[in-house]
Every structure is written in structure tokens, then in C-alpha cells.
Amino acid sequence: MTVEIGKLSTGVPGLDEILGGGLPEFSFNILGGGPGSGKTTLAHQIMFANATPEKPAIYFTILGEPSIKMLRYQQQFSFFNSEMLNESVHFINLSQQVLDESLDVVMEEILREVMAIRPHLVVVDSFRTVVRKVTAGIDELTLQSFVQHLAVQMTTWEATTFLVAEYDDEERRDNPIFTVADGLFWLFQQTERNSVVRKMQVVKLRGQESVPGMHTFRINNGGLQTFPRNLGLAGRGEAAREAPRLSVGIEELDTMLGGGIPAGDSLLIAGPSGCGKSLIATHFVDAGLRNGESAIIAVFEERPEDYARRADEFGLDLSRPVDAGKLEIIYLRPLDLSVDETVYELLEAVKRTGATRVVVDSLAGFEMALAPGFRIDFREALYRMIGALTAAGVTVVTTVEVAESFTEIEFSGYTVSFLSDDIIRLRYVEFDGEVGKVMFVVKMRGGDHSKEIRRYQIRPNGIVISPEPLRGYHGLLTGIPKLPKKE
């Protein structure tokens, strides 16, 4: 018979997934990071999520952040419940013992409280203060022995334990204390140009498989919210061979696509500014709504009400579906977004509404909304976002602006066309001294499609595509076509 290790839910959205199902029960953990990285908040959040009168928690405070201030600030979070104090949650200050006494006395005091309260969760904050006793005359071996003694005692008393400590990167290496710990969780606050991004790493976790790598997180009124870096990518299944086709809402375009967009595909609409990319995407959403489906539009460059008003000018009513809960227009532009956060927002919206269609308008706006550090890996970001969304079973339409060139044809400035199953290209073309617009389907991964180049117009009722292809021209793709001289 093997020992079965129970798992505690952390109460932190996303963190249980990162940890591989939750915190190992009775584990001895170190929660490290620089000042302001969110260690204390995380410890409080986990404690309030788990403490009950039957399974109480003790939070030992030792110098570090003054307790009065810590309590004052932690109460601002919605997880802090003062009704739980003294019955489920016990705050105990040990500053004086650490200042005046030896580590043995500190240990005795901790054990005395643990034996009296029988906690299932213990936090020591800041453990760094205890470590500093080393520099004040206690040798490293004594400290290591103290930590080992504490770890054994806490596990024996069936308490899951956190030592909260400030450590810089240098101290993470070859630190004997870390050998004792079952879990090592590191929080970072990275400044990237003008934005700050919070990240978390599970450096070590005994007994279970955690998700490796750096996971971004945010701290809001509810405390920490983590965004696992594999969010939505797990369990991506094979697309159905014969997926039903979804109408784009423009009959001629459906025909060009070979009957519409295969459900579960990602379609990229590429074209220069003002050529109607967003309008086609809006047609796509409108068609779904008319069909009784729900949809999500992620906008980055304009406010949802402006987006809806612009659609309304073309007779496409987005406001009513928004009011009816069938459509969510999500505005994402904090300039320090992480990819995972964006994916999380979209997946949550999909879950909320049961959406089958998602529009991301546009990729340039999405890139701008990301913190600078994430822009470097923008292609990976797109891969993850599109992968997560299509894995959720939705059909995704993205728009991307390309600079118009009259010497070559680009599909996007991001070389992301390989990520999309289907691509529609729009472009300006000169006809008889006037600027006209043409569109053509570049790629349909799921099957055959029209190879025709069609002229189209933006009319008061939206996109109107010419029923006939442009015939007789040469060089349409250059933007300056020629009609061969008649013999």
C-alpha cells in the first residue's frame, strides 16, 4: 500500500492547476520572493481558504512587516474574514521571542501554540527574520537544524506549513534550508520597460507533477489570480474531419470559402487600414447571433460601446445581444497584459456565455496590450491563444492590419499565417484612376475554396461582394492591375 497524499485547494484561481491539483497535505513549503511580490497576500489567501474551526490555522508574525500594518492592508482583500479570527484563524506575534531569545525558545513557543491550537495550516512570516539570526551569532548549521526540526514537528502535527521569506536570486542557489522544503514557490515582480509583470514559479514540489515555467499572476481585490502558462492547451483534440460550416454572414464570401468557415477553425482576415476587416468580423458575429449562437468580441483599440455603435451604422445590432447576454464585447487594453491573462479572460467569457464564435480584433491591438516582455514572444502568444480557444471548440476570427505594398503581397506582419487554418486577404487596387477593394481566399486548411479575386464595397448595409470575379486583369495582386490591350 502506498501513502496517499491529500491535496489542499489553495483558494487561488489557477494555482491548483499549476501545482498539479493542489497543495500536498502536511507539506513544508517556502514562499519566497522580493519585497512587494505578493508573498504575504498569497499566504493569507491560502490560509483563509482552508481554515475552519475544526481545522484552524496559525499565522506567526515575526518582525518583518509590522503586524498592525499587515492586518490593516490584508483586510482590503475580499478573502479576509475577520469573523474567522480566534476560532479558525489565529494570528500570533513572536517578534519579542526572536529578538530576545534563542532559536530554541522560538521553537518551544511555536510548538506550544501548535499543541494548543492543533492547526492544519501554519504560516511563519517573515522567516527571513529568523534567518537573520544567523548573522547575529547563530551558525548556519544551527539554523538548518532549526528548520529541519520545525519541518518534522509540523508534519508530525499534520500541519501544512509555509515559511514566508524575502530572498533575492543569489540566495536561491545552494541554500541548505531549501533542501528541507517539500515545496519552493517563488514570486517575481519584473519591470519591463514601463510595465510591471508579476510571475510565479514552482521551483520544487515533492510528490506531484506541477506545471513547469513562469506563470503570470495579478493581485486584485480578491487577492492573487494566477494564469497557468498551459491554460486551455491541455487536452486539445483532433478537429472533426467533416466539421459543419459556419456562415460568415456574407453569402458571396461563404461561397468563396467553400460553404463557410469550418466550425472550430481559426480564420485570419488580413488587409490594410480601412478595408473592412472589422466589418467582416462583425458580420461573422452577427450571423452567429441570428442563428441563436453566442459570441465574444475581444477589442483592444476602441471601447465596446464605440465598436457596437460602428456596427449599428451598418445595420448590425450588437447592443441588444449584449443586453441579452448573448454577446460580450471585452475591452482588453491595460498595456501590461500577459498572454495567459488574455486567454483566461476569453475562456471565462466563452464559459459564461457558451459562445461558439470569438473575434479578436485586432492582433496589432492585442500585441500593444501585452507587456513589452510578452511582445517578444508574440508568435508563441498567438499560438497559445488560438490553440486554447479552438481547443475549447469555438471558431476564431482574428483581424490583422498589413501595410499595403504595391510590389508584393503580405499576409500579415507577424508571420502568423501558419497559425491560422484559413486566411482571407483584402487589399486596395487601382481601377481606372480610382481606389477599389478586392478580396480573395488564400488558404482553407479544411478543404477547397474559391481562387477568384472578387471586388467588394463597403455599403450602408455592410460588405457587398461582387457576384462575378474580376476577369481579364493582370497583376491584381500588385494593386496596379492592367487590362491586356484588345487585339
Add this chain to the structure above:
Amino acid sequence: MVEGLARRVVADEAQRIPPTAHDADLILGVCDKMHPPLSRLAGTISYRALLSRALVLAKPKAQTLAALRFESDGHLMFDPEHPAAEFLNRDTVRQDAIVLVTEFLNVLMLLIGEGLTVQIIRQVWPEVKIK
């Protein structure tokens, strides 16, 4: 609300003080009872800092409080040699205790919030009605 709570705390404490006790024991008793839970929660330094602030705020409104001072261990003591001590009697002590406890509770509520403050009061004086 705070002054009413302070009145009930002082009244509760007054019942427990033996008739032979010194007049100042009512004030000292209330403060001493707050010492363990506050020190346990936030440390002796915090307890002393909070009570000092309350004393400073209360002194202009209660003459006899000027005779109070802190001992090195953080406990409050009454200095019978202080000129203000002569004004202390059974009539003044109760009112002055209410003034000090009101300020103490005000400081606590401001810094750690009503919820935590009420928890401490419940812990020390379980029979006192909060509202």
C-alpha cells in the same frame, strides 16, 4: 457606537474590581486586559504604540489620565506623585476610563478595522454586548 461600547466595557470591568482596589485600577485593569490579546496579535511594541496614541488623544479630555505612564515592560502604571493624581476619585475615574477606552477603540478601529477590534473585545469581555 464606540463610546457606548467603551461605557459597557468599563461598566463590566468596574463590577470585577474589588471595593478595596485603588481608584486607578479600573483604568489600568481595562488596559492590562487588552495587553495579552493585542500583544499576541501584533506584538508588545504595537500594543504600546496604540495605547500611547490613545492616551495622547484622551488626555486633553480627561484630567487624571496625565498621571498615567508606561513601564519598561509595556504596562501602564499610575504615578501617585503626579499633580493630576489628586483629582482622581471614584467619580472621575469611571468617566476618564471611558474617555481612554473610547480613544483606544477608535485607534484600533481606524488601524485594524471594526471586525478585528470587535473580535478582541469579545475575547476579553465575552459578556459585553457589542451593539
